[in-house]
Amino acid sequence: MSKKYLIGLDIGTSGAKCIIVDDEGKVVASSTQEYPLYTPKPGWAEQDPVDWWDACVRGLKIILPKSGVKPEDIAGVSYSGQMHGLVALDAANEVIRPAILWCDQRTQAQCDWITEKAGGLKGLLTYTNNQMLTGYTGGKILWLKEEEPDNFVKMKLFVCPKDYIRYKMTGTLGIDMSDASGTGFFDVRNRKWSDGLIALAGLDKAIFPEAHESTELAGKVTAAAAAETGLPEGLNCYYGGGDAIIQTTGGGMVKPGTLGVVIGTAGNVAMALDKYEDNPNGALQLFCGNEPGSWMALGVTLTAGGAYRWYRDELCKYERTVADAEQRNVYDVMGQSAEQSVPGAHGVVFTPYLTGERCPYPDPNCRASFYGLTLGATKADITRSVMEGVTYSLRQLVDIMGSFAHNEKVYTSGGGSASQLWRQMQADIFNLPVYTMSAASEGGAYGAIMVAGVGAGIWKDLKEAAGIIKAETETLPCPENQPAYNDTYDIYCKLYHALKPVYDLSAAKGY
Numbered sequence: 001m002s003k004k005y006l007i008g009l010d011i012g013t014s015g016a017k018c019i020i021v022d023d024e025g026k027v028v029a030s031s032t033q034e035y036p037l038y039t040p041k042p043g044w045a046e047q048d049p050v051d052w053w054d055a056c057v058r059g060l061k062i063i064l065p066k067s068g069v070k071p072e073d074i075a076g077v078s079y080s081g082q083m084h085g086l087v088a089l090d091a092a093n094e095v096i097r098p099a100i101l102w103c104d105q106r107t108q109a110q111c112d113w114i115t116e117k118a119g120g121l122k123g124l125l126t127y128t129n130n131q132m133l134t135g136y137t138g139g140k141i142l143w144l145k146e147e148e149p150d151n152f153v154k155m156k157l158f159v160c161p162k163d164y165i166r167y168k169m170t171g172t173l174g175i176d177m178s179d180a181s182g183t184g185f186f187d188v189r190n191r192k193w194s195d196g197l198i199a200l201a202g203l204d205k206a207i208f209p210e211a212h213e214s215t216e217l218a219g220k221v222t223a224a225a226a227a228e229t230g231l232p233e234g235l236n237c238y239y240g241g242g243d244a245i246i247q248t249t250g251g252g253m254v255k256p257g258t259l260g261v262v263i264g265t266a267g268n269v270a271m272a273l274d275k276y277e278d279n280p281n282g283a284l285q286l287f288c289g290n291e292p293g294s295w296m297a298l299g300v301t302l303t304a305g306g307a308y309r310w311y312r313d314e315l316c317k318y319e320r321t322v323a324d325a326e327q328r329n330v331y332d333v334m335g336q337s338a339e340q341s342v343p344g345a346h347g348v349v350f351t352p353y354l355t356g357e358r359c360p361y362p363d364p365n366c367r368a369s370f371y372g373l374t375l376g377a378t379k380a381d382i383t384r385s386v387m388e389g390v391t392y393s394l395r396q397l398v399d400i401m402g403s404f405a406h407n408e409k410v411y412t413s414g415g416g417s418a419s420q421l422w423r424q425m426q427a428d429i430f431n432l433p434v435y436t437m438s439a440a441s442e443g444g445a446y447g448a449i450m451v452a453g454v455g456a457g458i459w460k461d462l463k464e465a466a467g468i469i470k471a472e473t474e475t476l477p478c479p480e481n482q483p484a485y486n487d488t489y490d491i492y493c494k495l496y497h498a499l500k501p502v503y504d505l506s507a508a509k510g511y
Helices: 049-067 108-117 120-128 137-147 149-154 161-170 177-181 195-200 223-229 243-250 305-315 317-326 330-338 379-401 420-430 444-455 462-468 479-508
Strands: 005-011 015-022 027-034 074-081 087-089 157-159 217-220 236-238 258-263 267-273 285-288 295-301 349-351 369-371 409-413 434-437 471-475
Touching: 005 049, 005 161, 005 243, 005 444, 015 049, 015 444, 027 049, 049 161, 049 223, 074 161, 074 243, 074 444, 087 161, 108 120, 108 137, 108 195, 120 195, 137 149, 157 161, 161 217, 161 223, 161 236, 177 243, 177 285, 236 444, 243 258, 243 267, 243 285, 243 295, 243 444, 258 379, 258 420, 267 379, 295 379, 305 317, 305 330, 305 379, 317 330, 330 379, 330 420, 349 379, 349 479, 369 479, 379 420, 379 479, 409 420, 420 434, 420 471, 420 479, 444 462
Parallel strands: 005 074, 074 236, 258 409, 409 434
Antiparallel strands: 005 015, 015 027, 087 157, 217 236, 258 267, 267 295, 285 295, 349 369, 434 471
């Protein structure tokens, strides 16, 4: 029997990743194609869906010939994509306006309105088991209705980013249940749209796409898409999932107790659940998982690796010069500097709220800050404090996740997992063993591979598919580091509450 291959596409915030993987889990070809992010106003974030499609076409044209795989040996393709984005389509399924992204913060008034309309947070949770957060698609729909009524009238259907790419390949529209969960209008318990909340919001149910399980067949590659991408016509395409969920699946987190920590542009902590759970106070996001009968508890901090990248770009010009001169990765130079400091960074604490925050503080007004700077503070302390601040924000989510199951271990992924220093920091701050897993660097695209493989019958379910994932590194906590981290973490947790009045005052003044 010939080897079978699967294709995974991940529509990220900075670029589209395309990979081909064989049925034993080996990545045989990979390409990432970047595209721009637009911020027309402070707190706004938009992209052109055409850029996503163009990037996928470029990536597929690279990996298909590079892999040498015969078209008849490709068993299926599936998708991962940045969640919560609003892609508004007209009656001809043409994009009406730039997509409004997950990190966009313009919709607080609309989120407050629907929450109040539903009877407050407690009432809202009875509909969806989730808060209506500013990043969610639901607030964007209500914003479009209020602020761009002409575009709202034109909108006959909305989809999320990966769904637009799947439409371009298959000509069929729909959404999977993990992405639908992140709209704020989905009844997660019963895995269907919340008709009651949709009616309460005064929205037409017809604009909501049909929701399907991630592993369901969505359609087949059309002749037009085959000609443009090089994919074989008629190739099976499966629904896929929202990136925060499916990249956790792709990292091997398919049962309770194993935490998936991702330090990408955003940061998230997730745990698979084998039964539905209530979401007390809406502190986390409780979403449908990537196969029937599964759910995922998820907490997201909006700026994780993105904070470190901002620090690199704005405050590490010298380190970039050194890296260029020595032909090194600038992050290696920065990490070497951070190692000259100590756990706790000599009391320097960074709060990574560069784009507001989602969990545990759903607050678009909060802002990033450095606390504890003195004449004795060094660049090494400041660099380390950025890494630690991101990790403290993730620890808050790890602590909340412990209410669902005993935290046993962490599978870490994303750009932050490449740093041994950052892996040790995670192990010490979480007080848990930390592992990196094979193909974790492929992110949501690898989860899409697993979903496609289950859909195509290569594996019977995601637990079996997870057998192709192996541990590559193990990092154990250092007890001697934990007192300093715990002391600094205590200060970190108090900073938000101490500065909350200042955040609100600044927001009122337009800052």
